[in-house]
Amino acid sequence: MVTRTIFGRFSKEFQDCFEVDVAIAGGGPAGLTAAKYLSNAGKKVVLFERKLAIGGGMWGGGMTFPVIVVQERSKYILDDVRINVKDEGNGYYSADSIEAITKLCSSAIDAGKTQISTREPD
Numbered sequence: 001m002v003t004r005t006i007f008g009r010f011s012k013e014f015q016d017c018f019e020v021d022v023a024i025a026g027g028g029p030a031g032l033t034a035a036k037y038l039s040n041a042g043k044k045v046v047l048f049e050r051k052l053a054i055g056g057g058m059w060g061g062g063m064t065f066p067v068i069v070v071q072e073r074s075k076y077i078l079d080d081v082r083i084n085v086k087d088e089g090n091g092y093y094s095a096d097s098i099e100a101i102t103k104l105c106s107s108a109i110d111a112g113k114t115q116i117s118t119r120e121p122d
Contacts, residue, residue, distance in 0.1 A: 017046040017115060024048070027116060028056025032104040033077055039111030047108070049118045054105055061097035068097045081107040 017023075022038050024031045027049030035047045053059075061067045070078060072091040079085070081103045085093040108114045 020044045020046045027054030029058050032108045035108040035114045036111050039113040045114045047116045055101040058097050058101045066097045067094055069094050
């Protein structure tokens with residue numbers, strides 16, 4: 001029953017990927033952000049990630065510490081998905097990298113027209 005359920009659901013969802021407005025290759029921060037804004041604009045989006053997990057290098061943060069730093073002109077993206085940021089001065093803001101990637105992914109899915117498909121490389 002478990003195998004049948006997993007395969008049945010995936011098959012139905014994958015067939016929904018045949019006709020989309022936008023296909024995005026790569027589930028890093030840029031791909032997830034693009035998926036969210038395109039979905040919010042009413043586009044049907046599918047995001048394909050070749051690895052088992054989305055997020056790209058952002059999981060590791062900066063220098064393998066779970067912290068990212070963005071400049072002021074990009075802060076609105078973090079604010080839009082309610083990522084907690086700390087003002088570091090001089091137009092720089094820091095955030096927790098794990099919070100950032102999980103909220104970016106969740107916001108892309110919650111936009112309602114994004115489907116994410118992951119596959120481990122051959």
